[in-house]
Amino acid sequence: MQSEVAMSKPVNNPKTREWQAMSREHHLAPFSDYQQLAEVGPRIITKAEGVYLWDSEGNKILDGMAGLWCVAVGYGREELVQAAAAQMRELPFYNTFFMTAHPPVLELAKAIAELAPAGMNHVFFTGSGSEGNDTMLRMVRHYWALKGKPSKKVIISRVNGYHGSTVAGASLGGMKFMHEQGDLPIPGIEHIPQPYWFGEGGDMSPDEFGVWAAGELERAIDRLGEDKVAAFIAEPVQGAGGVIIPPDTYWPEVSRICRKRGILLVADEVICGFGRLGSWFGSQHYGIEPDLMPIAKGLSSGYLPIGGVMVADRVADAFIEKGGEFFHGYTYSGHPACCAAALANLEIMQREKLVERVADDIGPYLQAKWRALGDHPLVGEARMVGLVGALELVPARGDRSRKFASVGEAGTLCRDLCFDNGLVMRAVRDSMIISPPLVLSHEEADDMIARIVRTLDQTHAALKKDGRLAA
Numbered sequence: 066m067q068s069e070v071a072m073s074k075p076v077n078n079p080k081t082r083e084w085q086a087m088s089r090e091h092h093l094a095p096f097s098d099y100q101q102l103a104e105v106g107p108r109i110i111t112k113a114e115g116v117y118l119w120d121s122e123g124n125k126i127l128d129g130m131a132g133l134w135c136v137a138v139g140y141g142r143e144e145l146v147q148a149a150a151a152q153m154r155e156l157p158f159y160n161t162f163f164m165t166a167h168p169p170v171l172e173l174a175k176a177i178a179e180l181a182p183a184g185m186n187h188v189f190f191t192g193s194g195s196e197g198n199d200t201m202l203r204m205v206r207h208y209w210a211l212k213g214k215p216s217k218k219v220i221i222s223r224v225n226g227y228h229g230s231t232v233a234g235a236s237l238g239g240m241k242f243m244h245e246q247g248d249l250p251i252p253g254i255e256h257i258p259q260p261y262w263f264g265e266g267g268d269m270s271p272d273e274f275g276v277w278a279a280g281e282l283e284r285a286i287d288r289l290g291e292d293k294v295a296a297f298i299a300e301p302v303q304g305a306g307g308v309i310i311p312p313d314t315y316w317p318e319v320s321r322i323c324r325k326r327g328i329l330l331v332a333d334e335v336i337c338g339f340g341r342l343g344s345w346f347g348s349q350h351y352g353i354e355p356d357l358m359p360i361a362k363g364l365s366s367g368y369l370p371i372g373g374v375m376v377a378d379r380v381a382d383a384f385i386e387k388g389g390e391f392f393h394g395y396t397y398s399g400h401p402a403c404c405a406a407a408l409a410n411l412e413i414m415q416r417e418k419l420v421e422r423v424a425d426d427i428g429p430y431l432q433a434k435w436r437a438l439g440d441h442p443l444v445g446e447a448r449m450v451g452l453v454g455a456l457e458l459v460p461a462r463g464d465r466s467r468k469f470a471s472v473g474e475a476g477t478l479c480r481d482l483c484f485d486n487g488l489v490m491r492a493v494r495d496s497m498i499i500s501p502p503l504v505l506s507h508e509e510a511d512d513m514i515a516r517i518v519r520t521l522d523q524t525h526a527a528l529k530k531d532g533r534l535a536a
């Protein structure tokens with residue numbers, strides 16, 4: 066996966082050099098090429114405020130990715146710090162195993178249930194989205210065993226989906242380069258095509274393609290046997306795969322198929338949850354009625370690590386009615402300080418009406434400016450929903466089938482120039498993606514767009530000069 070961090074520039078601050086040496090000597094960072102990391106050294110981020118980051122060289126950078134899609138309320142929120150500190154003074158840790166609980170875990174469970182889609186009233190807490198997906202897999206299989214259908218084990222997911230980096234998370238995800246390291250996926254997981262119209266829709270209209278892509282789920286169920294399939298998992302909008310926004314026909318058809326064929330529907334809300342699409346959950350935006358929803362990221366705005374799985378009553382009731390211990394849990398399931406921070410985060414989101422803001426104010430404001438970027442000669446499509454979007458960079462506008470000679474060359478160049486222009490945007494193959502904090506102001510949105518236009522112009526000029534655009 067391409068990182069957000071561009072190649073480091075010459076270093077002026079001696080502390081930067083010291084930290085980079087520590088990195089080289091001791092730190093194995095996630096999703097990094099260790100040879101490159103050792104040679105170039107990481108960019109060191111030292112502080113943040115609002116939607117801006119500062120690195121150890123004193124550069125101020127607009128964070129177009131909200132950390133890693135998570136810092137919904139922006140940086141520097143003293144309220145979250147105070148909530149976590151107060152909880153740590155009162156009860157820094159106690160587990161939630163073996164019939165035990167504490168106030169913050171219960172209060173948070175109730176608060177999330179009040180925001181979740183109707184009929185979704187229970188939550189199992191984890192430390193991350195990946196652990197949420199591992200929990201989901203075990204829960205789904207446990208559920209079918211309790212229902213007397215233990216052969217229903219297979220989980221269908223999508224090519225290029227992302228569900229985390231643990232063994233189950235990476236297996237559920239459809240990223241081939243992850244599967245190649247470590248003999249994944251584990252058995253019992255099947256991948257079907259993604260609803261990526263721009264890249265894979267061929268001559269079909271988006272609506273026709275949405276029906277076709279959903280139909281792939283039904284064809285997979287036919288192939289595998291309804292009695293073998295436990296669940297289908299998908300992100301409402303595929304994030305790390307490149308902000309793949311499905312055609313309007315996709316989710317209604319997927320929902321219909323899951324209900325008709327008796328398989329559980331899992332909406333991975335790790336990115337879409339907590340306001341990203343302009344509703345509390347992506348499922349509400351698309352009218353999906355999921356049976357389970359992995360959550361994380363925006364739940365605490367990333368201030369402290371917490372995730373979970375929301376469980377619909379029809380599934381939770383089976384656990385409660387049948388009884389018997391669920392042999393699963395993490396030391397940090399429902400960690401008190403993380404729960405306290407998450408509660409404070411949800412309070413801010415409600416008080417400041419951040420979700421409504423994405424739906425009615427900053428969302429439409431940024432979307433209009435974003436769509437206008439679609440006129441740039443380097444952009445084949447500019448798509449955005451809520452506050453998450455992608456720009457497809459293309460060598461020849463108007464021809465979706467034309468690609469750059471080597472995948473990622475334009476994306477990587479654009480991403481690096483973006484950083485030089487003081488903006489974090491992520492490159493996925495040759496699309497540039499953005500997912501800013503939900504508190505982004507109109508002025509900051511204007512600033513962001515101006516930086517993007519400058520970057521696109523520079524990228525276009527550089528590609529043209531090297532003869533890498535179509536004639």
Ligand code: PMP
Nearest residue numbers: 193194195227228229333335336
């Ligand atoms: N699911 C989705 C949809 C995600 O985007 C991510 C993280 N990007 C995860 C799961 C995994 O979450 P974590 O990194 O917290 O384990």
